[in-house]
Amino acid sequence: MSIELLVQALLNGFGLAMVYVLVALGLTLIFSILEIINFAHGEFYMLGGYVTYYVYALFGLNYFATLALAILTVGLAGVIAERLIFHDLRGKALNAFIVSLGLLWVMQAGAQLAFGVLDKPVPSAFSGIVRFFGLIISVERLVVSISAIVLIVALYLFLQLSRPGRAMRAVAQDPDAAALQGVNIDAVSALGFGVGCALAGGAGGLLAPVFAVSPAMGALPVVKAFIIIIVGGMGSLPGAVLGGLLLGGLEGLGTLFMGSAAVNMLGFVMVIVVLLLRPRGLVGGA
């Protein structure tokens, strides 16, 4: 087996993994602020996909403008969901988890009723391939990965530099201490949930042209995101990136040796191994 083949397989794996990292970052951000696991996170991703379908594929708006719109719309939907449903469930992991299962059904069935059950194809915004050093990458995948990385960096800068971002980190560390310093916890929770969902919406917009748009499209990325945040450590943003790289690399290499069904199981095997060795994840705290 040549080195090129290996590198190519790794690149294939990393390409989509960056988008799954976006989904995982949203999930882990929400967990760090509200201490809840949102099982319906994939449905916000699905919402982003539908925005892209209607605005970009049908209405014909510019792809990147559509992406921005998807991020904003889904972010708003997230804020509404937090205000209406998750707000009172902060820290009640069990109840919040069950509620999110209900939300998953409501959103999926709602999408089936509103948009129909059939897959809706979204035309690719970019065509062609790039070659360098004997490696082949499609322009579309390249744009998707780079956009995802840009969004990850933007999230990092937002959390590090902006006031609301710093407030989120403060609440994640210690809600009581943050409140004593004058941080408005209610506003931060709503905003954090919104930002988390917005990331999922952006990921949905990015992958809509790669896969088709359908009511059940959220299942695959959310499962990958779960794997990523368990492996990386829940609530840890660097952990999510590391988990994503590991998962992408593992799946990319896996395709060289086994069928797609077995590759899909690799991630779960990784989860079980990591939880056995480091129950809090690779980057997770004590």
Add this chain to the structure above:
Amino acid sequence: MVLIALAVIVLPLLTRDSYYLDVATTILMNLTLTMSFRLQVSTGQINMAHISFMGIGAYTSALLVTRLGFSFWATLWIGAVTAALLAVPIGSVALRVSGPYYFLITFAFSEVVRLFFNNFFENLFGGPSGLVGIPKPGRLLGMTFNGKLALYWLMAVICAVVVVALVRLDYSRFGLTAGAIRQADLVVETLGVNVFRFKLTTFVVGSFVAGVAGVFFAHYRQVLHSSDFGLEPMVLLVVFTVIGGTGSVWGPVVGTILMTVASELLRELHHYEILVFGAVLILTMLFAPEGLVALPGGARRLLRKLRGRAAEPAGAGVAP
């Protein structure tokens, strides 16, 4: 309790309509599952892989009967024991973590099981098209368990045994310990209970019961598909259990009967069905997190509070 037992006995006298018998059998099967699920919830675990143990029981029995010619009456035990045996290592891994990690690792495990049934050993498990041609249970002690009515009685007996055992367990020291673990596991640990082993016991017992239900399911439906043990039926199980209330052993009974009937009534409108169930789940958790069985008690408390407040001003002047 007596009422439900009476209803179970009277129902077949009232109707021989195969549709009603089918619904009643489904209720009893679901009840067996939700009761065993609640056993784990009572210690604070939401085991998202519960349905997988039902699947393990179902596939074990189906394969032993169709491939090796085993009798259903033997595989009823073998399937359940297999589920329980596999629950020991899986539970040992999953119970190392708690809270959100536990939901996710059990969910990850259930996906592994589902993908395994769907994609591996296609000539055994039937792959994406499912496993077909599973025979009905057949004869035992001169009785033939092939018709709807006979299968209903069989499920009723299985369910009765499970319910009686689990209710007795819940009212025993075991149930008290479970409740204590859910509320404050560290305190229970310091009082000398091995919390890990206790939780593992509930996990294994629950999986055994799920395995029994799975074996019955396989030979009742006669067709198995990996999606029967996926996320959707698992969430349904959570809905059934939680809506009735997990604090009481009667919660799943109320929830399962109510929701299975509702599910049948809403069958015509599939998309609306899960829409309604999802909304009901959210509303229950937000406004009555203790479930429906806690509502009468809650209402009584509220009434007493209201009456107490009305009585207070009257008594205030008399007191010394």
